[in-house]
Amino acid sequence: MNIEHWLPNHTFHYSSFWDFRHLVEAKQAQNLRISLCIPTLNEEHTIGKEIVIFKSELMSRYPLLDEIAVIDSGSTDNTREVAASFGAEVYLAEEILPEVGSKRGKGENLWKAIYQLTGDIIVYVDADIKNIHPRFAYGLVAPLIYRPEIKYVKAFYDRPLAFSQGIRPSGGGRVTEILVRPLFSLFFPELTALIQPLSGEYAVRREVLEAIPFPIGYGVETSHLIDVYHKWGMEAFGQTDLDQRVHRNQATRDLGKMSFGILQTFLNRAKALGLVPHVPELQSILRQFQVKEGQFEQIEYHIVEEERPPMIEIPAYRAKFHPGT
Secondary structure, three states: OOHHHHHHHHEEEHHHHOOHHHHHHHHHHOOOOEEEEEEEOOOOOOHHHHHHHHHHHHHHHOOOOOEEEEEEOOOOOOHHHHHHHOOOEEEEHHHOOHHHOOOOOHHHHHHHHHHHOOOOEEEEOOOOOOOOOOHHHHHHHHHHHHOOOOOEEEEEEEOOEEEOOEEOOOOOOHHHHHHHHHHHHHHOHHHHHOOOOOOOOEEEEHHHHOOOOEEOOOOHHHHHHHHHHHHHOHHHEEEEEEEEOOEOOOOHHHHHHHHHHHHHHHHHHHHHOOOOOOOOOOOOEEEEEEEEOOEEEEEEEEOOOOEEOOHHHOHHHHHHHOOOO
């Protein structure tokens, strides 16, 4: 595939989808049901505004979304109470499919949402967006409505970092540029056409979500791209420019933990595809250092990128969405 050909044909700007009435009519003509999933863990300060905006603009005013659901990892603040008070459906991840057990991680929430939510399309939006706007949902859903060959739409945006002095005009995406983009350039060069592969906002058809495994932690976005690319090719992808996303800045130490999990996922995929056939057994301990009272102190983090199987393999899911199979 020629990246220069793919980019203009699969890259969109949210402003192209300004005609909400036409978008809703096209959705209804295809008899599509669309679900919004917001995975949460201690997001009481931003979750209410997200729900108010999506519900008022994309449910009440224009019926683009059929359900708005929060899938929570076990927040210790008032995230679930705030979300419910503004009209979202709220679920604890550990209470969904209890027969398969509970694991902690964003990927776990995204995976269990496939069972809990009913949409033909599920759009995932992170809960910590400070400049939330309806475009974070309709800009991702629209290409799936208008282009039936597209199956998976990623967001991209300028990601200014918020500081006490204000907003720095550029920055963010550090793990993408330092780790994921170099890895894709080496092993999956076509995937470098995706401007922000690790963005937390994307919309996907159910037929895709149910067919791919889900790492429960940091590697979920990377695994999605590799698996969708392997099964359906670049023609299945789209990406939408959402202009700007303002969110929390993560510390370098936390980005190290994220990178460690992503590398586990990437190397396991590369081995399974025969690209790196002799990967040794991967270690699960990440070691970092901090200075305490003038002394260097080693900290160990146990990080294992466990994976959930494709949801289609879960009997309860097949009984709910594919009865008789």
